[in-house]
Amino acid sequence: MLQGVLSRAPATDAAAAGTAATKAKRAPESPDDEDNDGEEVRAARGKRQQLLGPAGSSVAADGPETRGLRLLSLLLRCAEAVAMDQLTEARELLPEIAELSSPFGSSPERVAAYFGDALCARVLSSYLGAYSPLSSLRPLAAAQSRRVAGAFQAYNALSPLVKFSHFTANQAILQALDGEDRLHVIDLDIMQGLQWPGLFHILASRPRKPRSLRITGLGASLDVLEATGRRLADFAASLGLPFEFQPIEGKIGHVADAASLLGQRHHHQQHQQQDEATVVHWMHHCLYDVTGSDVGTVRLLRSLRPKLITIVEQDLGHKGDFLGRFVEALHYYSALFDALGDGAGAGGAAEQESAAERHAVERQLLGAEIRNIVAVGGPKRTGEVRVERWGDELRRAGFRPVSLAGSPATQARLLLGMYPWKGYTLAEEDTCLKLGWKDLSLLTASAWEPADAAAVPASGHGSQET
Template identity: 50%
Template sequence: MMKGAFEVHGALDLIQTHDQWDFNPIGFAPSVGHHSPANPTTLMRPTAVDVRYSHELSEWMEQVVKNLSEPSPEVPPVENGEWRPRKSARRDYGGVDININGEDDLHWVGHHQNSSENMGKGLSRLDEHGLSLLTLLLECAVAISVDNLSEANRMLLELTQMASPYGPSCAERVVAYFAKAMASRVMNSWLGICSPLITHKAVLGAFHVFNNIAPFIKFAHFTSNQAILEAFHQQDRVHIIDLDIMQGLQWPALFHILATRIEGPPYVRMTGVGSSLDVLEETGRQLSCFAKRLGMSFEFHPIAKKFGDVDISMVQVRRGEIVAVHWLQHSLYDATGPDWKTMRLIEQLGPRVITLVEQDLAHVGTFLDRFVGSLHYYSTIFDSLGASLPCDDPSRHRVEHCLLSREINNILAIGGPARSGEDKFGSWRMELARHGFTQVGMSGNSMAQAQLILNMFPPSHGYTIHQGDGTLRLGWKETSLYTASAWTCNSFR
C-alpha cells in the first residue's frame, strides 16, 4: 500500500469489466445479486432495517418547493427577470403563512389552503425556533429579490443573532449558512461584485473528509470509473481528461484495475484541469508515483485554467488514443467560464466516453429561483449528515463550513449571469443530447458499484439509489442529489 493521498483497498478490486458478450463477472458482494435486473427503474433501498429517521428540514422544504412551483392566480408579471413589486404580500410556505409588507416587497398571494393539513406531520418535526428562522429567511430572500436591501439587511442582522452553524438542529445550521451567503449578496449589491478567495488546502481537505463520511463522492468516482473501464476495453493507448481533477482521488482505483488486465495495462495519459498549478503538480506527482508502483506507463499534463477557458490547443491529443472526458460537477468555484465553451471543447475532443456527474441543482433563473432550489437541495444534504453524525462531530462541521457553505455562497452571492457574466446550462444531459452526443446506458456493473458504495453505510442513514433512463441517481430518502450518466460521440456508435 502506498503512503500518502492514495491507497488501494480491497473494494477497488470489485470494479469489473463489461464486455459485449454479456459475460457475468465474479467478485461482487452477494447482496448485489438480491436486486432483480428485470425492473431497472426500481428504487434500490437498503432492506436490512426500515429507515425511519425524521428528515425534518428537507421534508418541510420539499413542500415549500411544491407550493412555489405552482402558479398563483394573482402573481404579477415578470419584469427584468424579477417579480414586479407590490405594496403587500402573503404566501403560505408549507403551512406557515408569511406576511410581507412594504413599498418594495414582492407580491405573492397565498394559496394551497390545505398546506397546513398536508404538512402537519412534517412541521411537527421542526421546533418553533426552527420555523421562525426559516420563515424569516424566506422573507429576507423575497426582499433581496426585489432589491429592498435595507429591509434585507435588517432581517439578516436578526438571523445572525438567532442561528449558529454549531446549532443542534439542521434547520439552524442551514439558516446560518444561508444567512451568511445572503449577507454577502447584499454587500455585493451595494459595493459591486465581490469574489472571495479560495483556500485550496482547506477545500481539498474538506473534500477528502466528505469522501469519508458520505457516499456522494465515492458514488461519482466508482460509477464513472466503471463506465471508463468499459470504454477502454482492449485499448492499448488511452487518454483521460479530467475537467476538475482536484486531488485525483478517484484515479488510483481505475489504475489498479487497468494494471491487472489480462491483456496487460494500456499506456495512460492524463490531462488534469484545475485552478491551482501547485495542486495540479502535486496531484501529478502522486498519480505518477502510484502508476510506477503498478508497473504502468503514465504521463500527466496539468492545465491551470478554469475548464470553461480551456481550448483544444491546450490539450495534447494524439492519434490512436482513446479519449475519455470526466467531469464531477459541484459549486465550489464562483466562476468557471461559460458552459458553451466547455461544450465546444468536448465536441472538438471527440471522446469515446464522457462521464458526467451532476448535482441535481439548477444554477439558472432568478435569485429567488436559485434560493428556493438550493435551500431544498442543501437542507437535504444537511439532514443526511445529521442522520449519521452528531451535531458536535468535527468532520461534519468541517464539511458544512468548508464545502457546503462555500457552494451556497457561490450560488446566492456570486451566481447568476448578471453577476458572473457566465451563461450556464439548465441541464448538461439535455445539452449533450442536443449537440449530437449519444447517451450510453450505465451498465449493470455500474449499478453494482453504486450498490457496493451504499452497502458501506448503514441502512439507517437513509441513502438511496435509483436506476432509470440510462442514469444512476444517488439521493437521500426520496430526494435525488447526484446523477451519473455516460455519453459518446456519434462517430463511435
C-alpha cells in the same frame, strides 16, 4: 431540520415549495431575469404564509421544531425582501437569523447559519451595487486549495456522495475502455485526483496491463496540479503501471483547441494511428466556475471526439430569478446537511471527531457553494449564457447517452450497502443513475459517447456554436 419541517408541512404547502423550485428551473434565460421577479415574489409570499401560518413571524423559539420554523420563516422573509430590493427590511432580519442559527448546532441551525451569511453578503453587495459574476471569481489560493482538499477527503469519509461519483464514473470508463491498451483520461477539474487510484487498481489487476496511461488534469493552480501529478505517478509506479501526467492551469472553456489537451505529439498520433482511447470526466460543483465558457467547452468536446464523457451533476438549478434559486437551494442543502448530520452521528466514540470533520465539510464546501448561489447576483450573475442541462447540450453536440445499468449500478448499490446509516436512495432513470437523500435527488451520473463519426465534426469543419 429545515427539510423535515418542510416535509411535515401540509401537502399543499410542500407542493407550493416544489412549484417555486420548478419555476426557478424553467425561468427565462434572459440576462434580465432578476429584474422581473414580481410574480415569483408574490408566489413565494403566498407559499410562506401557507407554510408558516399567520403567526409565522411570532413563533417562540423554545423548541427544536418551532426554532426550525422560525428560522425558515426568517430566511424566506429575508430572501423575499432581497428579491423585492427592500434592503432595509432584509438587513433588519439578519441579526435574528444569526442569533438563532449556529454552524455548530442542529441541522436547521447549521444550514440557516450559512444561508444567513450568504444573505448578509448579498445585502451588502446590493447596497454597494457590486455584483461579481461567477465566471470571474478568483481562483482558489494554494492555502485555500489545501483546506478544500482536506474537506473533500472528510466528505469522502462521511458521505457516499463523493464515492458514488468516483465509482460510477470509473465503472463506465472501464467498460468503455475494455480491450484498449493506450488510455488517456482528461479530468476537467481534477483537484486532488482522489478518483483515479481506484481506476489504477482495477487496471493493474487486469491480465494485460495498459501499455500507456495518461491523465490530463485541469485546475486553477499549477502548484496544486503538479503535486497531484506526483502523487498519482508514485501510486501508478507502485502498481507497475506506465503513467504520464499533463497539468493544464486554467479552465476548459478557455483552452484554445484539442491539441492543447492531447499534446502535440499525442494529437498527431491520435489522428494518424487512432490507437489511444480518450475519455473525459467532469464532476460538477458550485464552489467556483470550472468551464469559464460553456460555449467554448461544448466546442472543445465536439472537436476532441472522446470515446466517452462521464458527468456527475448536482440536481440543483443555477439559473432563473433569485427567489426561485434561493428556495430550491434551501431544499437541496437542507437535505445535504440532514444527511451529513445523520452520518456524523454514526461514529459512536468518534462522534466528536466526526462532528469536526462535518464542520470542515460544511464550512469549506457546502457553505462556499451556498454563498456562490445566494450572494452573487444581479443581471450579470454569470457574465455569459450558461448551459442548464448538459445532457441536452451534449445531444445537440452529437453525443448519445450510454446506459449506466449493469456494473455501474451494481457498484453503486454495493457502495450504499457499506454505510451503516439509512436514508440514501439510488434510482435508475432512463440511462442515468441518481443518488438521493430520502425523497430528494442529490446527484445524477451519466455517460455519453459520440452518436457516430459524422455527428461529431472535427474542429473547424462545420461545427455549430450553441
